[in-house]
Amino acid sequence: MSPITDLFSRPLSVISVGAAMFAEDIATQGAPVTHLEWSPPGGGRPDIVAALTTLSQPDIAARIEAANAEALERIIGSQPVLVGFAPALEVVPGMTKTTILHAGPPIEYERMAGAMKGAVTGALVFEGLAADIEEADVVARSGTITFSPCHEHDCVGSMAGVTSASMFMHIVENRPYGNRAFTNLSEQLAKILRMGANDQSVIDRLIWMRDVLGPILREAMISAKEIDLRMMLAQALHMGDEAHNRNNAGTALLIQALTPHILNSSFSTKDQQDVFNFVLSSEYFSGPTWMAASKAALDSAKGIKDSTVVVAMCRNGVDFGIRVAGTGDQWFIGPAQFVEGPLFAGFTVADKGLDIGDSAITETYGIGGFAMACAPAIVPLVGGTVSEAIEYSRSMMQITTATNPNLTIPILGFRGVATGIDVRKVEETGVLPVINTAIAHKEAGIGMIGAGLTHPPLEAFHEATLALAASF
Amino acid sequence: MGGTVLHTTAVVGDREVLASLRNPVQGQVHSAFRSVINVSTEQPELLCLTSASVPRGPRSLQLGLDRMDHYGIASGDRVVGDGHTLRVGESLVIILAATPAWEDPPTCGTPDLERVEQLDALMGTPHSLLGATAFEKAVALRVRAGIASLRGGVLAGDDEATHRAAFSLAGLGIGLTPTGDDVLTGAGFVAARLGGRLDVLHRAVADVVEAGPTNDLSLTALRCALRGRAVQPLEELYSWLCGASTDDPDHLVADVKAIGHTSGADLALGLLTAVRLHQESRDC
Amino acid sequence: MSTRTLVKKNTYIDSVSLMSISTKANALDGVTNAVAAMATPMNKEILTNQGLITAEIRDATPGDLVLIVVTSDEESADAALEGLVALLDRKPAADSPDSVTYHTLASAAEARTEANMAVISVNGAFAAREAHSALDSGLNVMLFSDNVSLDDEIALKNKAHEKGLLMMGPDCGTAILNGISLCFANEVRRGRIGIVGASGTGSQEMSVRIHDFGGGISQLLGTGGRDLSKEVGGIMMLDGIAALDADPGTDVIVVISKPPAAEVAAIVLDRLAASDKPSVACFLGAGEDIRAAAEQRGIPFFDRTKPAALEAVKLTGIREEDLDLHSLNWPLIEEVRGKLTPEARYIRALYCGGTICDEAMFLAMEKYDDVYSNIRKEAEFKLGGTDPSRAHTFLDFGEDEFTNGKPHPMIDPSNRIARFMEEAKDPEVGVIVLDFVLGYGSNPDPVGVMMPAFREAKALAASEGRHLEILAYILGTDADSQDIDDQVAKLAEVDVTWASSSTNTGLLAREFVSKGDLA
Secondary structure, X not given: OOHHHHHHOOOOOEEEEOOHHHHHHHHHOOOOEEEOOOOOHHHHOHHHHHHHHHHOOHHHHHHHHHHHHHHHHHHHHOEEEEEEEEEHHHHXXXXXXXXXXXXXXXOOHXXXXXXXXXXXXXXXHHOOOOOOHHHHHHHHHOOOOEEEEHHHHOEOOOOOOOEOOOOEEEEEEEEOOOOEEEEEOOOOOOXXXXXXXOOHHHHHHHHHHHHHHHHHHHHHHHHHOOEEHHHHHHHHXXXXXXXXXXXXXXXXXXXXXXXXXXXXXXXXXXXXXXXXXXXXXXXXXXXXHHHHHHHHHHHOOOOOOOOOEEEEEEEEOOEEEEEEHHHOOOOEEEEOOOOEOOEOOOOOHHHEOOOEEXXXXXXXXXXXXXXXXXXXXXXXXXXXXXXXXXXXXXXXXXXXXXXXXXXXXXXXXXXXXXXXXXXXXXXXXOOOOOEEEEXXXXXXXXXXXXXXEEOOOHHHHHHHHHHHHHOO | OOOOOEEEEEEEEEHHHHHHOOOOEEEEXXXXXXXXXXXXXXXXXXXXXXXXXXXXXXXXXXXXXXXXXXXXXXXXXXXXXXXXXXXXXXXXXXXXXXXXXXOOOOOOOOOOHHHHHHHHHHHOOOOOOOOOOHHHHHHHHHHHHHHXXXXXXXXXXXXXXXXXXXXXXXXXXXXXXXXHHHHXXXXXXXXXXXXXXXXXXXXXXXXXXXXXXXXXXXXXXXXXXHOOOXXXXXXXXXXXXXXXXXXXXXXXXXXXXXXXXXXXXXXXXXXXXXXXXXHHHHHO | OEEEEEEEOOOOOOHHHHHHXXXXXXXXXXXXXXXXXXXXXXXXXXXXXXXXXXXXXXHOOOOOEEEEEEEOOOOOHHHHHHHHHHHHHOOOOOOOOOOOOOOOHHHHHHXXXXXXXXXXXXXXXXXXXXXXXXXXXXXXXXXXXXXXXXXXXXXXXXXXXXXXXXXXXXOOOXXXXXXXXXXXXXXXXXXXXXXXXXXXXXXXXXHHHHHHOOOOEXXXXXXXXXXXXXXXXXXXXXXXXXXXXXXXXXXXEEEEEOOOOHHHHHHHHHHHHHOOOOEEEEEOOOOHHHHHHHHHOOOOEEOOHHHHHHHHHHHOOOOHHHOOOOOOOHHHHHHHHHHOOOOOOEEEEEEOOHHHHHHHHHHHHHHOOOEEEXXXXXXXXXXXXXXXXXXXXXXXXXXXXXXXXXXXXOOOOHHHHHHHHHHHHOOOEEEEEEEEEOOEOXXXXXXXXXXHHHHHHHHHHHHOOOOOEEEEEEEOOOOOOOOHHHHHHHHHHOOOEEEOOHHHHHHHHHHHOOOOOOO
């Protein structure tokens, strides 16, 4: 009996794509039918469709599957561990006294967004490379400063992500792969360098962080030796964080681990109290920690030939850049997007800056927006409903390769977070990764004006798809 | 989410609304949707608080919010304005200071014949019977008949016939603003702008508003239309018809069609009907 | 018929929800009509006319929402009203936690393991890709999309053949599988006759004729319009015949198509001959050589749909004597001949369905030499989309030159209506022929939308003192949702003659305008 005849003896069960009326008519007749929410692959662009066809040829697809499996094994098997704190100049590869690292893909000073320029000039004053902000602007344009993305120095930076030589950095080591990742310390309150503020209060705080906070943390970590960040992150997710915009639990766990060692340090009680109060002033303190942990895990998959897994998503307030495991250091760029969400009082949509920061590394790792189902309490901050928040953690499965059994979501039956964004799946489904992030004011010096959800531009994925197809 | 009060600014507001809100006002929420919250006060027309995605219009305040349904606001909630802010229910406060006023497009001449033809072609056939229920089919047929009678009445300058035709369209159809009302709104708006032979139409629509055989949302729109005011996409479309500098007309039409579900198309149908009437009555 | 009514006081519902209520409500079990509208005086008047008014509705004000469901039986009425109310409460944006959205065929097929059929109607540029994905996932495919390349079609059909799956299409508009009608198809009796059709309306016509003659359809498989070309070689047709051959539910196999390429015809006929089951071959407009080839192999051959359908039902044991054969109405033919002026000599046929247009045209060509069409291949008889009619003209409005970006004429009749009015003005026109297709996918009231045009045309002819014969064919059954009796009644209202089959339509048309003939 041919398989077609076999069809005749079973109930008809249909999957429909295209005109909805055909599906409706089938449903009216009582046959089960699923109608797809379909959009043309590659946004309908013939060159992308051709590239996807190339990538789906059996031999090439097999190579990609094998490479992606290896990438996921590394990302999931990575165990980021906090091993210490030290100034950037001491530990960050390629750092110099006149280097300024920034968030997002490469960008020249002249083209930087307002908030980033504010942070750059503030950092130059902090480092003593300029006397004031006006002079800092001149210095920035003079050609004597080296600007480079954090990502290209094993670093990540939140919001403007401006990192300079004297800033203390988290040192995160990835066991068993041995690579390291770094990020600076949260300045905590809203009027901060990372949001583009650069008045004296900002500089003063940076100085205190350099002279007191950083050294205390360094000494505490020498005593503590190491902190297992993957395990702490898993606990934080179970306690209602998603580790990008909501970090209440993570911060509590981190400072809890550090407290005995801070108390043990050689600093005065007053300094220690200042540190505790500083951490208390904002639950964001551990935000950068999870970013560095994510970066460490994803970097272990960098350079796996033939892999279509995304290893970095980042923005500089002008451009959105992604990097893919199989195409090495190449940046694929599209325009940074607006973030949609409720704004704080007094601000309007006209004030919004574009999406900025390396913090999308958390979504790239499978946490942040991908783990929103862990954090229903985030809904008032970013808008939407609790059901929608949960649904995002489900729907991201359609564009990822696997789930991470080490980082699980209780309400979804302890299913692991969706991990390993596959460029091909984004193009096929038209579903873009969701990013859960803060909204900064478009002008320097003002700071955070709200929070919400955004997506990378499809253009960046188009560029990556074309490059991947060409590489086979 | 309980207990939080969101303070937000009105991004832009209708000039008349902003002026009236400089005085204290009391009211209540008439209806609340995802993109609009309608407020009733002592004024006959509703006040519309809209999200950023809804087109501007008379009687509206556009807020910098993407959605209006997250704040637990429901029909009957108290609304209090003190001249500087508008408090809606327990969880939303709208700050009015420094809210700029929406500018109407400049008044212009009369519709250009060629552009009218162009618009006609772009609008296509309204109200196909495809997929229609028995009720919808009856509505569609009556709308066609009502428009035909309206035309007859206006061309003859017959007050009674026009009055009857307008009443046959009032409250007719499905939708928050029923189809027939949208047609009358579009037509009434043009009648207010052009006057002349269309005065008979204006009077008929005014009679409908007076008698009120439809819901508050439609009545608000109709009243504004009689003052020559309509939602921004329709006003811009009309300005273009009268020769205003061109946006690509496809875009203007798309913006109008995007209003509501079929409201936009129905408004345009009313507008076109009245514009044609104006041209024809000039020819006789 | 049972009615339930609910008035929700002072309730304003979002426009989008209100509008989608009617369409969704109509899909609820047993619902024949549904209303969700504000209680304005005008709406109340309509409800009164439709017999749906109640005291509660009369008392309601324009700010109140009226909900009404009408069901075919009492049992489903309460549930239907609850269903309607539930539709209102459901937020359009929030998904219920149980409903999952799929964006690709592969992901849906993976999750829905019992799925066995993909119906694909996306833009032609993406259609082949989706079809490959469906076949790779082990699904049978119905590919409604057209504008798929020949190479893609061959590759898809070869893949399907290897996997033992159906690859119906591209450009396949009609199929009935396991009693479920897909895309454009009619509601027909289930029975023992299997059809493999290389043409949409041809398959529809065959299924409807069989139903009318008391028979039923086991399976109706489509192959797409290009399957019987030399290049494709009938891959799907052969697989379809093989499947019906092996199907215990099928006793008789019918094949219908426009004329195939000669070599492909031979292969198909061979395959039919190799089956133990009786079969019928219907190739419209086929020449003598194909007829001979069929006869040689002992396969009943017809170039008209009605006798083919009759033969098929006879092969299942139904007796011809028991049937109403709808023989040609010669008295009517004489009458119409008498009414027409000598000048009114031409047929103008304006069709939505391509194959039935073909059938009527071939019938005309048996009798007349001057038959022009947009679907004739010979250059001297070919008409383009903007060419005026000449002599006898048969137009298929479903072809590209007429559709040109607009929806198919079965859905949007405006092109055909415009042409109809032109033909009606021409005193040389003896009969205008129109088809009205019922069933799934078609217009809910095809005759209704033509009524104003019919009235105008008849009035015009009358004012000029001539008879204009309008001949309509309604392709449908008593089970289709469009109420065929109502459609026929409308035709009678405007003095439009209606034919009982596609074959009869073609015969009547050519005979009506025959001059100086002895029949």
